[in-house]
Amino acid sequence: MQTIDWVDGAVEIIDQTVLPKEVRILRLHTVPALVTAIQSLAVRGAPALGVAGAFGVALAAQVHADDPAALAAAVERLEHARPTAVNLARGVRRVAALLPQGPAAVLAEACRVRDEEIAASEAMARRGADLMIELCGKRSRLLTHCNTGALAAVVLGTALGVVRELHHRGVLAGVIASETRPLLQGARLTAWELGRWGIEHRVAVDSAGPFLMARGEVDGVILGADRICANGDVINKIGTYSHALGARRAGLPFVVVAPESTVDLNTPSGDVVPIEDRGSAEVTPWSEAVNPAFDVTPRDLVTAIVTDRRVIRLDQGERP
Ligand code: MRU
Secondary structure, three states: OOOEEEEOOEEEEEOOOOOOOOOOEEEEOOHHHHHHHHHOOOOOOHHHHHHHHHHHHHHHHHHOOOOHHHHHHHHHHHHOOOOOOHHHHHHHHHHHOOHHHOHHHHHHHHHHHHHHHHHHHHHHHHHHHHHHHHHHOOOEEEEEOOOOEHHHHOOOEOHHHHHHHHHHOOOEEEEEEEOOOOOOHHHHHHHHHHHHOOOOEEEEOHHHHHHHHHOOOOOEEEEOOOEEEOOOOEEEEOOHHHHHHHHHHHOOOEEEEOOHHHEEOOOOOHHHOOOOEOOOOOOOOOOOOOOEOEEEEOHHHOOEEEOOOOEEOHHHOOOO
8 A cells, every 4th residue: 555656647645534434546636736635634644744745846847847936836835734744844845956957857856755765664664673672572562643654654654664563573462542633543544554454453542541551551652753853852743742751650662763854953852843733623613722733742751763774762862
């Protein structure tokens, strides 16, 4: 399963808004259609957003070849479609740098972004599995939050790719996927992916995680990131911070898995990262709501960050 690709001059994505009821492919020919897909979370997850941004510039180059002003406006719109995951703006800027060389060069670079994310998933799965065995032992019960599978990262995924690798090595004793309010990336998407991979799992309401850890039902927490700051602070789906606090209280490893494309050395710490607020309607029709889509987990609550190139042991004083 590949969540996003370039097919015959258009971007094709699996529409994540209708999963798990339906597997629907959306074919997107224009930047406004892609921006709508990004903002509605039809395509989502940091690495997949980087690839979406990259392919979006290829779409723009194709559609606006003779109109530099329209091209610049389309690139700008893509770059800011969502603010928090650094991968989106980074994918857009990397590919936009090739615009002076024409649409073919732009598309080739966008395909390289896709291919690098695929290779990164495979590298993270191996390295992350080695680390989890070291930290949690050979029969581990893991808790994960949000969705970090193939749907979030082209193929395989980040943290969920590690979970699948542990399953393949025969050392996984169960997975708890938090439901991930309000859009249910855990209950809808992670549970669906784990089911397809034949991995035993249960969904827990978000607020249950720390209690399940305290009750001894979890050996480690593993999840992804939307941005990793220079000081090691981790920005990820809202609820990550409370799971990190629960893990610290229970003395459990708290491991973040993300490609190097999510490490942002230009952002010194979590307090300066723009946190998307998705408004009230997603949460409740009865009241004004506060709906931050992400939170900041301070580096001192994180045991380690696994990327496609390295393991950063924050618990041993290492920094990205
Ligand atoms: O709002 P979303 O669904 O795009 O948020 C996604 C997450 O927070 C993921 O945990 C993160 O992008 C890592 S995906 C491999």
